[in-house]
Amino acid sequence: MTDLIRLSAIDIAKKMAQREITAEQYVRALLARIDERDGSVRAFVHVGREPALAAAKALDQGAVQGMLHGIPLGVKDIFETYDMPTQGGSNVYKGLHTALDAACVAATRRAGGIILGKTVTTELATFPHNETRNPHNLEHTPGGSSSGSAAAVADFMLPLATGTQTLGSTIRPGSFCGVVAYKPTYNLIPKKGVWNSADSLDTVGGFARSVPDIALWVAGVMSYRGLLVPESVPAPRIGLCKTHEWDNATPEMQACLMSAAAKLAKAGAVVKDVTLPDRFKGLLQAQIAVGVWETGRSFADECHRFGEKLRPELFERCGHAYDVDPAVYHGAQALGRECRQMIPDAMGDCDVLLAPAAPGEAPKGMPTGNPIFNQVWTFLHTPCVGIPAGIGPQGLPLGLQVVGRLGDDARTLAAAHWVHQRLAA
Amino acid sequence: MTDLIRLSAIDIAKKMAQREITAEQYVRALLARIDERDGSVRAFVHVGREPALAAAKALDQGAVQGMLHGIPLGVKDIFETYDMPTQGGSNVYKGLHTALDAACVAATRRAGGIILGKTVTTELATFPHNETRNPHNLEHTPGGSSSGSAAAVADFMLPLATGTQTLGSTIRPGSFCGVVAYKPTYNLIPKKGVWNSADSLDTVGGFARSVPDIALWVAGVMSYRGLLVPESVPAPRIGLCKTHEWDNATPEMQACLMSAAAKLAKAGAVVKDVTLPDRFKGLLQAQIAVGVWETGRSFADECHRFGEKLRPELFERCGHAYDVDPAVYHGAQALGRECRQMIPDAMGDCDVLLAPAAPGEAPKGMPTGNPIFNQVWTFLHTPCVGIPAGIGPQGLPLGLQVVGRLGDDARTLAAAHWVHQRLAA
Numbered sequence: 001m002t003d004l005i006r007l008s009a010i011d012i013a014k015k016m017a018q019r020e021i022t023a024e025q026y027v028r029a030l031l032a033r034i035d036e037r038d039g040s041v042r043a044f045v046h047v048g049r050e051p052a053l054a055a056a057k058a059l060d061q062g063a064v065q066g067m068l069h070g071i072p073l074g075v076k077d078i079f080e081t082y083d084m085p086t087q088g089g090s091n092v093y094k095g096l097h098t099a100l101d102a103a104c105v106a107a108t109r110r111a112g113g114i115i116l117g118k119t120v121t122t123e124l125a126t127f128p129h130n131e132t133r134n135p136h137n138l139e140h141t142p143g144g145s146s147s148g149s150a151a152a153v154a155d156f157m158l159p160l161a162t163g164t165q166t167l168g169s170t171i172r173p174g175s176f177c178g179v180v181a182y183k184p185t186y187n188l189i190p191k192k193g194v195w196n197s198a199d200s201l202d203t204v205g206g207f208a209r210s211v212p213d214i215a216l217w218v219a220g221v222m223s224y225r226g227l228l229v230p231e232s233v234p235a236p237r238i239g240l241c242k243t244h245e246w247d248n249a250t251p252e253m254q255a256c257l258m259s260a261a262a263k264l265a266k267a268g269a270v271v272k273d274v275t276l277p278d279r280f281k282g283l284l285q286a287q288i289a290v291g292v293w294e295t296g297r298s299f300a301d302e303c304h305r306f307g308e309k310l311r312p313e314l315f316e317r318c319g320h321a322y323d324v325d326p327a328v329y330h331g332a333q334a335l336g337r338e339c340r341q342m343i344p345d346a347m348g349d350c351d352v353l354l355a356p357a358a359p360g361e362a363p364k365g366m367p368t369g370n371p372i373f374n375q376v377w378t379f380l381h382t383p384c385v386g387i388p389a390g391i392g393p394q395g396l397p398l399g400l401q402v403v404g405r406l407g408d409d410a411r412t413l414a415a416a417h418w419v420h421q422r423l424a425a
Numbered sequence: 426m427t428d429l430i431r432l433s434a435i436d437i438a439k440k441m442a443q444r445e446i447t448a449e450q451y452v453r454a455l456l457a458r459i460d461e462r463d464g465s466v467r468a469f470v471h472v473g474r475e476p477a478l479a480a481a482k483a484l485d486q487g488a489v490q491g492m493l494h495g496i497p498l499g500v501k502d503i504f505e506t507y508d509m510p511t512q513g514g515s516n517v518y519k520g521l522h523t524a525l526d527a528a529c530v531a532a533t534r535r536a537g538g539i540i541l542g543k544t545v546t547t548e549l550a551t552f553p554h555n556e557t558r559n560p561h562n563l564e565h566t567p568g569g570s571s572s573g574s575a576a577a578v579a580d581f582m583l584p585l586a587t588g589t590q591t592l593g594s595t596i597r598p599g600s601f602c603g604v605v606a607y608k609p610t611y612n613l614i615p616k617k618g619v620w621n622s623a624d625s626l627d628t629v630g631g632f633a634r635s636v637p638d639i640a641l642w643v644a645g646v647m648s649y650r651g652l653l654v655p656e657s658v659p660a661p662r663i664g665l666c667k668t669h670e671w672d673n674a675t676p677e678m679q680a681c682l683m684s685a686a687a688k689l690a691k692a693g694a695v696v697k698d699v700t701l702p703d704r705f706k707g708l709l710q711a712q713i714a715v716g717v718w719e720t721g722r723s724f725a726d727e728c729h730r731f732g733e734k735l736r737p738e739l740f741e742r743c744g745h746a747y748d749v750d751p752a753v754y755h756g757a758q759a760l761g762r763e764c765r766q767m768i769p770d771a772m773g774d775c776d777v778l779l780a781p782a783a784p785g786e787a788p789k790g791m792p793t794g795n796p797i798f799n800q801v802w803t804f805l806h807t808p809c810v811g812i813p814a815g816i817g818p819q820g821l822p823l824g825l826q827v828v829g830r831l832g833d834d835a836r837t838l839a840a841a842h843w844v845h846q847r848l849a850a
Contacts, residue, residue, distance in 0.1 A: 093524070101730075199615060297532070301530075305507075
């Protein structure tokens, strides 16, 4: 059973297709792991034990059809689920049940997937942290806002889990927890039933322990087989991209990127330096302006009628939405549009870029860390695949991200798989 | 009382500030109009009589503070409201109540606005029509999907109402019903609590009988006073834009645009022809690809678990989402990004463009008409303000739209007001 929980979703799917294992066996193995570990890690806000077992038994009695047949998914608690509460890590939504599933949750079930539980989010997917710990060291943050999803996948309680990213809420916790994290091109995965924060930034994605696994989930959800990672991936042309935020990377993260580049070149990739255009220097501040303006306005009812139930720091931050000058907001959006069109030239003949996924290891304490290596890519709407790339001086994971052109998710996933395999070797 | 319901929101706000009328009087006048007319027009799916009167009385007892003090709003039935059902014109959502307000509904209340009721939408803001009639001729469609909002404002049952546009769901019903309709720049008004259809297209907007009125609503909701139309607006520089869809306009719509251009030039505007670049010819098909791909995937749970409750034609249309080739979807998104960057050059020194808002008058029968003059602008994310501009051979309204640059909503609203005043004169 211990081995079962460590298998990839791809391998589990194969074993189920060959009837070597049942969905029920696999769900029970994961539930046993949750029982063993989640008292410490606290990745789940709700475990759907009975509905998951019922779904597994039903699947075991039928033919193997869907791409996600029998594969369990953890669902960040800002995604609506008709059979489990959705509470967004906030006292405002305590005990809330919704009538329908979020679109990507329903699509997971339609493809044969099983919803195993709801994972802890920071409050409304913003910054006030909740109870999840980093499974590699319980004194450290797992990152956020998709804290529980990243931690549960890292700790073998789930093979797959959903996330969202508005600043750095998918790639950063993936880096801190040492798992694969995928933020697709903006609006690729439908947002229906996923709670809004900043409409121009919010992007649905997810976590797995391998790139083919997360690609399997998205391909299944979208009925988009072109996203599946092929058996054989050619060596990509990689742009080594320190980004304009490089000085915010710790020495160990800087070393991690440089040694990864050397290793990948040795393994056969073309690796060249890519310097982002000077225009991109304004993107970090622009992202902040858009995020602050939009997030505070999104939470109008939370602030208006339930202000005293929100964490005071979130309530206060929402108020700052009205301090952003409209000209600054519109100018920021214009800069985003302009820079998106500059990406192809900036990347030249590279298939993907390779950049830090976070400043370094997960910080000690529960605040979820700095999204500074994620904000610009979120705003640019590019696909990003975070991959574990090393271990830092505190024994915690260091992650890099593979960044692609807008809409070029299939190539980006394939390249990220190639990179991940070479760095893990 | 009859006069009261015909006043503008701006004038009502002034009279309330001067305590010439009370919010309760105004709400009662509108309720009387609804009682008189809505049996025929059928714009409302739910009238919040008691909560609206209670809110009005409470406002009358306090100081006049918010920008929308005492002004009632009708809310399209895909916007969540905590005190009224939200059913999206679909049997899937029959009887649904939500815990919170949509962000823009809550912001309306915070600014002193009153929610008077929920207005009829086509099913899930797509194409299967519901019961609303065109108040100018009950045998004709009001347009859709924001059918009830447009019809109620046209028929003096409401001064303001919300809408959304994914294809042509705000500007088209505005044109058919002879009211002002405003589709802001994409993502300007927060989408939280408004049901998704196609994330890359969905835009929240609204209806009024004058441009300053709809600007007042958005300024109040967003706490963005710069959107208010100034007392004095200079004559704008107008680009007469037949668009690449010109052949789909009826002779009377073509004549309406041309005679409006002549009238505006005579009134002091610079009017010049603007031909959109050839690249823009692909935008209509690109918009369709994005809309079909995204909408079908958004309604995953509706189709998966409630397929038999959906109108069969909607269920079938959702299935076509999976027929769109991913390369076509991604290519369409790339064309959209490219053309958005070409708008400033295409507009040259014009402040705004003037284009048809619909092919012509509202068609006879209940299908909601053709959005072909709206789809490209929706996809381009530009602000559009629809204004009544004439009467067609069947005695029904003809509308034009004033289109601005991305983020240039304030100038677009001001120019639209100037145009509307000159055409109404």
